[in-house]
Structures are given as structure tokens and as C-alpha cells.
Amino acid sequence: MTEETQQEEVLGKAYDLRLVRRLWYFIIPYKRLFYLSLLLLPLQQAFGLAQPYLMKIGIDHYIADKDLWGLQTVMLCFLAALIGETVAIFAQYYFSMLVAQRCLADLRVAIFSHVQKLPMS
Amino acid sequence: MGRISQYLWRYWRRYLFGGLCLLGTATLVMWIPWWIREAVRIIEHGGSLSGVTYYAVLIIAAAVVQGFVRTYSRALIFNAGRDVEYDLRNDLFAHLEKLPLSYYHKQRTGDLMSRVINDISAVRVMLGPGVLNFINAPLYYVYAMALMLSMDVRMTLAAVAPFPLLIYVAHQFRGRIMKSSLEVQQQMSALSSHVQENLSGMHVVKAYAQEDFQAQQFIALNKDYEVKSMEMAKMRGIVNPIMQGINGLTVLIVIWYGGIRVMRGDLLVADIVAFIAYLNVLAWPTAAFGWMLSLVERGRAAMRRLEEILETNPEITDEAASLAIHALKEGIEFRDVSFAYERQKNGHSALEGINFTLPVGRSVGLVGRVGSGKSTLAQLVPRMFDVSTGAILVDGQDTRKLALRELRRLIGYVPQEPFLFSTSLKANLALGRESYSAEELARAVEIAKLDRDVEIFPLGLETLVGERGVTLSGGQKQRATLARALIMDPPVLILDDCLSSVDAQTEAEILHGLRAILKEKTCLIISHRISAVREADEILVLDEGKIIERGNHDELVRDGGVYAELYQQQRLSEELEQI
Numbered sequence: 032m033t034e035e036t037q038q039e040e041v042l043g044k045a046y047d048l049r050l051v052r053r054l055w056y057f058i059i060p061y062k063r064l065f066y067l068s069l070l071l072l073p074l075q076q077a078f079g080l081a082q083p084y085l086m087k088i089g090i091d092h093y094i095a096d097k098d099l100w101g102l103q104t105v106m107l108c109f110l111a112a113l114i115g116e117t118v119a120i121f122a123q124y125y126f127s128m129l130v131a132q133r134c135l136a137d138l139r140v141a142i143f144s145h146v147q148k149l150p151m152s
Numbered sequence: 153m154g155r156i157s158q159y160l161w162r163y164w165r166r167y168l169f170g171g172l173c174l175l176g177t178a179t180l181v182m183w184i185p186w187w188i189r190e191a192v193r194i195i196e197h198g199g200s201l202s203g204v205t206y207y208a209v210l211i212i213a214a215a216v217v218q219g220f221v222r223t224y225s226r227a228l229i230f231n232a233g234r235d236v237e238y239d240l241r242n243d244l245f246a247h248l249e250k251l252p253l254s255y256y257h258k259q260r261t262g263d264l265m266s267r268v269i270n271d272i273s274a275v276r277v278m279l280g281p282g283v284l285n286f287i288n289a290p291l292y293y294v295y296a297m298a299l300m301l302s303m304d305v306r307m308t309l310a311a312v313a314p315f316p317l318l319i320y321v322a323h324q325f326r327g328r329i330m331k332s333s334l335e336v337q338q339q340m341s342a343l344s345s346h347v348q349e350n351l352s353g354m355h356v357v358k359a360y361a362q363e364d365f366q367a368q369q370f371i372a373l374n375k376d377y378e379v380k381s382m383e384m385a386k387m388r389g390i391v392n393p394i395m396q397g398i399n400g401l402t403v404l405i406v407i408w409y410g411g412i413r414v415m416r417g418d419l420l421v422a423d424i425v426a427f428i429a430y431l432n433v434l435a436w437p438t439a440a441f442g443w444m445l446s447l448v449e450r451g452r453a454a455m456r457r458l459e460e461i462l463e464t465n466p467e468i469t470d471e472a473a474s475l476a477i478h479a480l481k482e483g484i485e486f487r488d489v490s491f492a493y494e495r496q497k498n499g500h501s502a503l504e505g506i507n508f509t510l511p512v513g514r515s516v517g518l519v520g521r522v523g524s525g526k527s528t529l530a531q532l533v534p535r536m537f538d539v540s541t542g543a544i545l546v547d548g549q550d551t552r553k554l555a556l557r558e559l560r561r562l563i564g565y566v567p568q569e570p571f572l573f574s575t576s577l578k579a580n581l582a583l584g585r586e587s588y589s590a591e592e593l594a595r596a597v598e599i600a601k602l603d604r605d606v607e608i609f610p611l612g613l614e615t616l617v618g619e620r621g622v623t624l625s626g627g628q629k630q631r632a633t634l635a636r637a638l639i640m641d642p643p644v645l646i647l648d649d650c651l652s653s654v655d656a657q658t659e660a661e662i663l664h665g666l667r668a669i670l671k672e673k674t675c676l677i678i679s680h681r682i683s684a685v686r687e688a689d690e691i692l693v694l695d696e697g698k699i700i701e702r703g704n705h706d707e708l709v710r711d712g713g714v715y716a717e718l719y720q721q722q723r724l725s726e727e728l729e730q731i
Binding site: 082086089090093094095097099102103106109110113114116117118120121124125128129132133135136139140143144146147148 | 343347350351354357358363366367370371374375377378381382385386388389390392393394396397400401403404407408411412414415421424428
């Protein structure tokens with residue numbers, strides 16, 4: 032790798048970081064919502080991953096042992112996980128869209144105001 | 153949606169092959185749960201490892217092959233969507249070029265830009281991923297249902313029991329998503345228009361210190377867009393997890409009901425595994441159902457907005473049997489011409505009872521106050537607008553019966569408000585001609601007195617002008633558009649006050665240079681300066697759309713009317729300037 036391309040890469044990285052920092056500046060006013068949408072991601076995954084696990088317990092332990100009560104309990108847990116996942120997906124999508132739309136709206140205003148301040152030249 | 157099917161039809165082969173690939177993919181995908189069932193059966197009955205390995209190899213092979221076929225199906229269908237987008241954009245642009253000036257008076261440029269860019273993309277998404285899912289989802293459902301039914305009818309009916317709920321949700325949200333999409337797209341257009349107008353009129357915004365006011369207006373429009381986008385996000389946010397949840401519910405039913413049946417001994421665990429595998433195969437088409445719905449609704453809303461443009465009648469078009477015209481032999485005649493703009497109400501007209509003849513090789517001058525109808529009259533000749541009553545005759549033929557392109561090729565129209573494209577000065581000057589000699593170019597530049605400016609420009613005639621190049625002054629732009637008409641070398645020249653931003657001295661020099669050319673051509677010269685029209689064979693004085701005086705310069709001065717008054721005023725101010 033030549034020195035030039037290395038330099039370019041370093042510059043690229045610095046630029047990316049600057050870009051992220053600049054974007055972060057727009058997220059700051061909504062950071063609570065942003066963190067909330069981030070927190071909802073593992074929750075959504077947990078509800079999603081619980082379902083095949085509960086399926087395994089249902090088949091291996093209760094269907095194999097012909098335990099109807101046990102199967103029904105596990106299936107109620109499955110239903111709870113399903114409802115939890117549905118709500119989490121909606122909330123995660125809604126909050127992340129809210130942050131995205133508000134950031135974009137602020138970004139548009141910032142660009143518009145900046146363009147207006149630029150000289151005619 | 154008639155128009156969209158015309159575009160789809162053009163690429164029917166690719167859509168058909170894409171559809172066949174999807175059928176192939178679905179077939180392979182549907183065999184996998186079946187083989188899983190067979191493998192689990194072997195395990196349940198304590199069968200051989202070789203039997204399980206056999207199905208494992210089959211499953212891997214099917215997965216690999218379907219991967220390739222799936223990729224190819226997407227390449228075919230997505231590319232067809234791209235091709236339709238390409239055609240649609242070309243057709244839309246060509247149609248926009250044909251629409252009359254009156255259409256652009258009514259439409260906002262930003263709105264049109266938004267339609268040409270955003271709406272066409274939405275249509276492309278509908279015709280690519282939208283069509284793909286539209287074929288895929290029913291295919292998967294029919295296939296999976298048939299295989300599940302062949303395994304166990306009661307189990308299948310129990311598993312698909314929540315599906316009517318899915319159809320109900322889809323039906324409920326369809327109209328709402330469509331309405332919401334339309335609102336978001338309209339708001340985007342309003343936002344684009346505001347930005348476009350501000351950028352175009354930036355000098356006015358700055359001169360009147362309107363930055364804050366304009367920013368406030370932008371913030372209000374932006375807020376509206378955000379609210380409308382969130383309304384749509386809310387609906388999409390509800391539909392997608394509900395679709396996914398319904399799919400989960402079907403799995404729950406299979407394990408619960410299937411488990412009870414296994415306990416009773418009339419079903420195998422292998423069947424439950426196969427049912428779950430089939431429902432998992434259906435998970436994506438089910439979840440994507442909501443997404444597909446919003447893609448299709450968004451695409452339809454966008455197409456409706458595009459159709460509004462495509463269905464607008466060009467109004468000024470060639471008649472079926474338009475007459476060819478290659479040269480001007482007799483001249484131009486205005487016969488009882490009246491004209492009113494669409495926006496004019498209460499019977500007011502921009503022009504009324506205009507009668508005059510412009511014989512070939514002669515010139516007519518037009519003078520009058522601002523708003524007297526001079527430019528409107530000039531624009532009627534190349535049919536920028538059509539007359540309301542009366543007729544304009546070229547060599548005795550009504551212009552509406554002549555081939556539009558040929559009529560316009562006869563006329564070199566130099567507008568009062570010059571427009572240059574963002575390209576080199578040379579390309580701008582040669583707009584009306586495909587081939588021309590260097591001498592012709594040099595002569596036009598010299599007559600328009602553009603030669604001194606070209607010498608100063610960094611790259612001479614190759615200098616870029618317009619948005620990304622050198623900014624020309626109003627006078628320079630006017631002289632460039634005059635040179636453009638001179639290079640075109642048409643038999644008819646219409647100069648619409650095209651030297652209004654040029655100083656009196658340069659104007660005199662240009663008029664001097666033009667004198668010889670004007671003698672060869674048929675000219676309509678509009679000016680607020682008497683000096684530009686005084687040598688015309690006939691001068692018409694317009695007031696409130698009517699001809700109030702006519703004659704040559706000497707006659708009009710002698711008559712002592714409006715023209716004579718104007719002449720005296722201008723002579724006086726010239727004398728004062730000299731002092």
C-alpha cells in the first residue's frame with residue numbers, strides 16, 4: 032500500500048468520525064428517545080429468541096411426556112413472548128422513526144438556514 | 153392503472169421468466185420442510201444414519217440451487233422495474249417539453265421536480281420489489297397450503313385459522329396507507345417548491361432581509377412533513393408487527409393442538425416439525441405483506457400524481473393534417489386577433505382587435521407602456537399561446553394549421569428575459585443550429601457586441617455559464633440570446649425588448665450592426681426605446697391591448713400623439729444626459 036493511499040484512508044476515517052459526530056449533534060436533543068429505541072432492540076430479540084426455546088421445551092419435555100398442563104403453561108409463555116415481541120417491534124420502529132424524522136427535520140432546517148446565509152458568489 | 157400495465161407489458165418476457173424463477177425457488181423451498189419431516193420420522197423410529205444423511209444432502213443441495221435461482225429472479229424483476237423507471241422518466245420529460253407555457257404558469261417547479269424524482273422512484277419500487285412480493289406471496293401460500301393439507305387437513309385448518317384476521321388487517325390499513333402516502337408525497341412537493349423558489353430568488357430574499365421569515369415558513373412546512381411522515385410510520389409500524397404476530401400465532405396453534413394430537417397418538421412429532429417449518433417459510437411473505445401493501449399503495453399514489461402530468465393535454469399541438477412550411481414567401485398577418493390569459497376574468501383581454509400585416513423583408517416596430525400587451529403579441533407568432541379569437545396567418549395559412557416545429561424553425565425569438573443553460577457559452581449560442589461555420593459564430597458574436605466580453609472570459613466561448621459557471625450580467629445575457637438568434641439565421645426575427653438591459657451606447661452599436669441583417673429579414677421589433685424602432689417600416693403603438701396609433705416614425709411624430717410624446721421625452725432625456 033502506498034503512503035498516499037494510506038493517507039487517504041486515514042483521512043477517510045477522520046472524515047467518517049467527523050460525520051458521525053456531526054450526525055450525533057442532531058441526535059442529542061432526542062437522545063432519550065434514541066436510547067429507548069436502542070434498548071428496545073435487545074428486548075425485541077429476547078422475546079423473539081424465547082419462542083423457539085419455548086417450542087423446544089414444549090416438544091421435548093411436555094409432548095414427549097404427555098403432560099398437557101405443562102404444554103399449556105409453556106404455550107401461554109409462548110403467547111406472552113409473541114405479544115411482547117409484537118409490542119416491542121412496534122415501539123422500536125415508532126421511536127426510531129420519531130428520532131429519524133425529527134433529526135432529518137432539524138437537519139433540513141439547518142441546511143436551509145445555512146444555504147440562506149451563504150454569499151451570492 | 154391502465155398506463156402502468158402498458159409499461160409492464162413492454163417487459164412481459166422478463167416478468168414472465170422472473171415469475172418462473174420464483175416458481176422454481178418456491179418449489180425447492182417447499183421441499184425442504186417435507187425432507188425435514190422425513191428425516192425426523194427416521195429419527196423418531198430409530199432409523200439409520202444414512203437415511204438422515206441422504207435427506208440432509210438433499211436439503212443442502214436444494215438450499216444452494218434455490219439461492220442461485222432466487223438471485224436470478226430478483227435480477228430479472230428488479231431490472232425490469234428499473235427499465236420501466238427509465239422509460240417513464242423519459243416519457244415524462246418528453247411530455248413536459250410538449251406542455252404549453254400556460255401549464256408552467258400554473259405549476260410550481262419544485263412540485264414537478266418532486267414528481268419527476270421522488271414519485272418515479274416510488275413507482276420503480278412498486279414494479280420491482282412490489283411485483284416480486286405480489287407474485288411470491290400467493291405462490292408460497294398456495295404451495296404451502298397444498299402440502300400441509302396433504303399431511304393433515306384438521307391441523308392445516310387450525311394453523312391457518314388466524315389468516316382471515318391477516319386479510320382483515322390488510323384490508324383495514326390499505327386505504328389509510330394510500331391516503332397517508334399521498335399526503336406525505338404532496339407535502340414533500342410543497343417543501344421542494346419552497347426550497348427551489350428560495351434558491352432561485354435568493355437575491356430577492358437577501359435584498360429584502362427575508363431570511364428569517366423564509367426560514368420560519370420552511371420550518372412550518374417541514375413540521376407538517378414530519379407530522380405526516382410520522383402518521384405513515386405509525387401505520388406501517390402497526391401493520392408489520394401485527395403480520396409477524398399473526399404468523400407466530402399460527403406456530404403456537406400448531407404446537408398446542410399438534411401436541412395434544414401427538415399425545416393422543418394420531419400425529420407424529422415429525423408432522424409438527426414439518427408444519428412449523430412450513431409456517432416459518434410463510435413467515436416472510438406474511439410479514440412482508442404489510443410492507444408490500446405500503447410499497448404498492450405508495451407506488452399507486454405516485455403513479456396517480458405522474459398520470460396527472462401525463463394526462464395533461466399539450467393543447468398546442470400539430471393538427472392531424474398539418475401543413476409543411478419551409479420558407480416565408482408573403483409575410484405574416486394578424487387578422488382580428490384577440491387573446492386572454494386563462495387567469496384573466498370578467499372578459500378582460502390582453503389583446504383586442506389586432507390587425508396588421510408584416511410583409512416579407514419588412515419590419516414592424518411595437519411600442520407601448522409596460523403591460524400594454526407587446527410581449528404577448530410577440531409570443532403568439534411562434535404559438536407559445538394560441539389566439540382566443542381571430543387568426544395569425546403565415547403566407548396566408550392559419551398558424552394553427554402549420555407544422556409546429558417548422559413554424560418555430562422559421563422564427564428567431566429573442567425574449568426580454570434571457571435564459572442560458574448551464575453549459576458553455578458556445579453551446580448556448582448554437583442552441584438553434586446543429587451545424588454552423590466559425591465565421592457565422594464570429595459574426596453573430598460581433599454583431600451582438602459580445603466579442604469584448606468573450607475576450608475577458610477565462611476560456612473564451614468555451615467558458616461555462618449559468619449555475620456552475622461565470623455569472624453573466626443582464627445585458628451580457630441579453631446579448632448572448634440575440635447572438636443565439638443570429639446564428640440560427642431564421643427568416644423571421646422577433647426581438648422582444650431584448651436590449652432593455654443594455655446601455656444606450658452599446659444598443660446603438662448593436663442596432664447599427666443589425667441594420668444590414670434586418671433588411672434581409674422579416675422583423676418584429678419590440679422596444680421601450682424609440683431608437684430601436686424608428687427605422688421600422690411601420691410602427692404600432694399599443695395601449696391596453698389595442699393598437700392606438702400606427703404609421704412610420706415621421707408620420708407618428710407629425711401626428712403628435714402618444715408616440716410623439718414618448719419620442720420628445722426620450723430625446724429630452726438623451727440631451728440632458730449629454731449635458
